[in-house]
Structure formats: C-alpha cells, structure tokens
Amino acid sequence: MKNVTCIEDLRQIARRKVPKMFFDYAEAGSYSQETLRANRSDMENIKLRQRVLVNVDKRDISTSILGEPAAAPLALGPIGLGGMMHGDGEILACRAAQAAGIPYTLSTMSVNSIEDVAGAVDKPFWFQLYVMRDRGFVRELVQRAAAAKCSALMLTVDLQVLGQRHVDIRNGLTVPPEIKIKNVIDIATKPAWALSILRGKSKTFGNLSGHVKGMENINSLAQWTASQFDPTLSWKDVEWIKSLWPGKMFLKGILDAEDAKIALKTGASAISVSNHGGRQLDGAPSAISALPKIVDAVGTDIEVMFDGGVRSGQDIMRALALGARSCIVGRSYIYGLGAGGQAGVARVIEILQKELDVTMALCGVKSIKEIDRRVLADYDPRLNSRG
Numbered sequence: 001m002k003n004v005t006c007i008e009d010l011r012q013i014a015r016r017k018v019p020k021m022f023f024d025y026a027e028a029g030s031y032s033q034e035t036l037r038a039n040r041s042d043m044e045n046i047k048l049r050q051r052v053l054v055n056v057d058k059r060d061i062s063t064s065i066l067g068e069p070a071a072a073p074l075a076l077g078p079i080g081l082g083g084m085m086h087g088d089g090e091i092l093a094c095r096a097a098q099a100a101g102i103p104y105t106l107s108t109m110s111v112n113s114i115e116d117v118a119g120a121v122d123k124p125f126w127f128q129l130y131v132m133r134d135r136g137f138v139r140e141l142v143q144r145a146a147a148a149k150c151s152a153l154m155l156t157v158d159l160q161v162l163g164q165r166h167v168d169i170r171n172g173l174t175v176p177p178e179i180k181i182k183n184v185i186d187i188a189t190k191p192a193w194a195l196s197i198l199r200g201k202s203k204t205f206g207n208l209s210g211h212v213k214g215m216e217n218i219n220s221l222a223q224w225t226a227s228q229f230d231p232t233l234s235w236k237d238v239e240w241i242k243s244l245w246p247g248k249m250f251l252k253g254i255l256d257a258e259d260a261k262i263a264l265k266t267g268a269s270a271i272s273v274s275n276h277g278g279r280q281l282d283g284a285p286s287a288i289s290a291l292p293k294i295v296d297a298v299g300t301d302i303e304v305m306f307d308g309g310v311r312s313g314q315d316i317m318r319a320l321a322l323g324a325r326s327c328i329v330g331r332s333y334i335y336g337l338g339a340g341g342q343a344g345v346a347r348v349i350e351i352l353q354k355e356l357d358v359t360m361a362l363c364g365v366k367s368i369k370e371i372d373r374r375v376l377a378d379y380d381p382r383l384n385s386r387g
C-alpha cells in the first residue's frame, strides 16, 4: 500500500480487483444520480480559509463520539454487502477501525453476521438497524446486537422503500453471487477476490440467513427489499425501538431541519445528516448543503454527525466547520476494503487522518474543538452568528 497516496488510488485498485457487479453496486447512486453528484460537487465548492504564521505545532485530531474517546472525528458507516468487496469484509473493516481507535458500524444487510463479527474482534462496534415488516425479527435483531455487546444502535430512517439503482438491475445483482455466463469471465479475472469470498464465513446476508424466509437466493434486491422493509415506519416506531435498546441510539438519514427538530424529542443521542450517499431520494439536496441548516435548527441539543461525499481529510474539515461533530464514511473505506482487505481499510483511515491533520495546520487550528465556521474562506462574521 506504499504507493497509495489518496482515496482515489484505492478506488482504482478496487475497480480492478472487485467484479463489476459489486463495484458498480458500491459506486452507484439512485436514478439519474443527481444527488450523488451534488454530494461531491457541493463539497468541493466549500473553500477553506488559509491562515499563516500561526503556531500549529503539536496538533491533536482526537475527539469524542457519542461520549466515547475517538482517535479522529471519523467512523466507518454501515455498508450492506460490504463483505462482497472482500471475503470476511465486515470483520476486516471492523478490525481496521478498532486498531485505529475509531467506531465501526455493522449493517443489518452485512455479509458477516453480528455474531461472526463479535467473535472476531476485541472491542464493541455499532449496529445499524433497518426496520422490517416482521417486528418479531426486528426485536430479535436488536436483542442479538445487545447480546453481542454492540455499543450503540444506529437506526437508519431514510430507507422505507429502496431508491432504484439502474446499474444493479442492468448487472443482474444477485445474492449470493450467481455465476452466470455474463459474469463468469469477470469473476475468472478476479481470482484473489473469488478466493477470499470462498474462504469467507458467509456468502449471503449473514444477519438474515436462517431467520428470514426467501433469503436463499435473492435475485432482485429491490423486490426483496420491497417485500421485507416496512414502509409504515414512523416516529412512533422510533420510541418502540428505543425502548428495546438499553444503550445509546441515534438516527441516520436526517436531511431536513424540521425532521431534525422532531428527532430531538425522541431522546436519540445523535443524528447523522445524510442522504444515504445519494442512493435514496434523487433530487434531494447534497448532505453538505443540508448540514448547516440542521445544525442551526438543533443547536447543541443533540450531537450532529455527517455523511455523504467524504473522500478526504479536507472534506472532514469542511463538515466539522459547518457544525458536524464527526463524519461517517461509506465508499471511501469500501474502496480500501476491495483494494486490500484490512490493510486497505487501515490505509484509508490513515490517509484521512493525515489529510485532516495537515489541513488543520494550514487553516491555523490545532485541535478539533477549535474548528468552526471561521475556518471557511467565505466566513463573514456579520452573517455567521455561530462563530
């Protein structure tokens, strides 16, 4: 991983190593991908403020997330089918996060099960919950996460129905991967990937297999999701889920200031401002453009996290400047996973941390708590009441 200098390098390696069907699945946004693109273009349009001749010796990027110490304002987010980027992908990503001292989130739709991951790592991780129609199963999942000593429950609230990703339909994405004529050559040219998947503990949705019917062979993820995920999910259910969970629970997928205010009343420990990486409502605003409005609406009453389009330490700086306390990354780290398993994810974390550290220095700040809107180039004290 020595010649790898940035996240894009890892993306290029992953593209070569992972079969097209799964690489495309990871990259895609929904429909015409407007929101996916906006997540990046709006991010790049935020300019940082260069400051000079400030003593920036002895910088510290450590912080706390959900009240726990973290080596950086960074967490690895939930990725359904993360284990299709590399065999035992969730275990490897979790190990890399824990070695680096940052949180890891296991998706409901992971390949390695909660129990597989818990048995293979030494520290607690977060569990992400999707709410299915079968509430008995939801209760069971939450209990399994509690039994595995997961340290927080992330409830994803922006996927009651699935935004269509054209590419998954065109590629005929199936779980477990089906060896069809059209992908046999592709898989044959990715032997390291195929071997790692063969050796992995699971080849399908590890948390659901054996618990949910119709899991044996999922030919259409969209159809299966439509039949299982609960479109009636409402704020009342948030209370119910909170009552099942003994620890900290937070909501991921808030993009609107009104919703953020309602979230405050649920007693959730945090919210993550997110549009699911541009994979749900196409035409929705970029996550970074929604962030300051939400921060202004909720103030300091709730911890605000951010995800969507973070590809560098500079991006983490931008989100923190606009009021996020930490960033969750998705694609950035699964590129690392596809490129090099645990070492690839470790490299992603290292790159993001180093970039953030240098960016802080060049903006004239030494610690995370000093970062606010004053590090933005367009900062205008007359317009920015929150400093």
Ligand SMILES: Cc1cc2nc3c(=O)[nH]c(=O)nc-3n(C[C@H](O)[C@H](O)[C@H](O)COP(=O)(O)O)c2cc1C
Residues within 6 Å of the ligand: 025, 026, 027, 039, 077, 078, 079, 080, 081, 107, 108, 109, 128, 156, 252, 274, 275, 276, 277, 278, 279, 307, 308, 309, 310, 328, 329, 330, 331, 332
């Ligand atoms: C391939 C893929 C699978 C995802 N699966 C889940 C999931 O199972 N649960 C969830 O809450 N979010 C899921 N997300 C959304 C991410 O957790 C996160 O919100 C998003 O990736 C952030 O945008 P970024 O990829 O630009 O960093 C997924 C994202 C991708 C790219």
